[in-house]
Amino acid sequence: QKEVEQNSGPLSVPEGAIASLNCTYSDRGSQSFFWYRQYSGKSPELIMSIYSNGDKEDGRFTAQLNKASQYVSLLIRDSQPSDSATYLCAVNRRNQGGKLIFGQGTELSVKP
Amino acid sequence: DAGVIQSPRHEVTEMGQEVTLRCKPISGHNSLFWYRQTMMRGLELLIYFNNNVPIDDSGMPEDRFSAKMPNASFSTLKIQPSEPRDSAVYFCASSLTRNTEAFFGQGTRLTVV
Numbered sequence: 001q002k003e004v005e006q007n008s009g010p011l012s013v014p015e016g017a018i019a020s021l022n023c024t025y026s027d028r029g030s031q032s033f034f035w036y037r038q039y040s041g042k043s044p045e046l047i048m049s050i051y052s053n054g055d056k057e058d059g060r061f062t063a064q065l066n067k068a069s070q071y072v073s074l075l076i077r078d079s080q081p082s083d084s085a086t087y088l089c090a091v092n093r094r095n096q097g098g099k100l101i102f103g104q105g106t107e108l109s110v111k112p
Numbered sequence: 113d114a115g116v117i118q119s120p121r122h123e124v125t126e127m128g129q130e131v132t133l134r135c136k137p138i139s140g141h142n143s144l145f146w147y148r149q150t151m152m153r154g155l156e157l158l159i160y161f162n163n164n165v166p167i168d169d170s171g172m173p174e175d176r177f178s179a180k181m182p183n184a185s186f187s188t189l190k191i192q193p194s195e196p197r198d199s200a201v202y203f204c205a206s207s208l209t210r211n212t213e214a215f216f217g218q219g220t221r222l223t224v225v
Contacts, residue, residue, distance in 0.1 A: 031213050043216040097167040098210025102155040
């Protein structure tokens, strides 16, 4: 079992729709969770952090965390073609000195 | 703030040569990470430091890879000797503490021919 798993996609949604990205992790000691966006040829860029169970909203983005199910998700409302990128889920293990592990990423394509 | 600074941005070298990648973390950040990214393997954690001390280097693929952090503002990743399969994009990232979000440099694209 991979430490952090994501559907590789590609996930294709029409412009204006909601894009839903999912991530599961294997270590219950994980304490911090992050979503990054990476455009082709660029470095990963942080878009959301979430530390406790529940939802966290920031503009068009909502991160959801369920530690009991070891599941974290990202919703993008009113998707735009500029949202087309690879989205990386990252999990931090404080009990391992802050080890930060990434999933393989989900490629999102927003069609005009 | 200038962000995480990596150099060089691109490196082309011949098999067997030594390669040194450099990273300057964000000032005041206490954790530093080195990653390698390829299409096949994604973003792999190679090694990370807290307060300049290496915490976990289990991701370093072989003894040919080594990393140092002599002070809070500088780290190097060295490959000696380099091989074609080392070709990848290498990222450095830093975070304020061991539990907070990390910020990435622009990466070094390494090609070993």
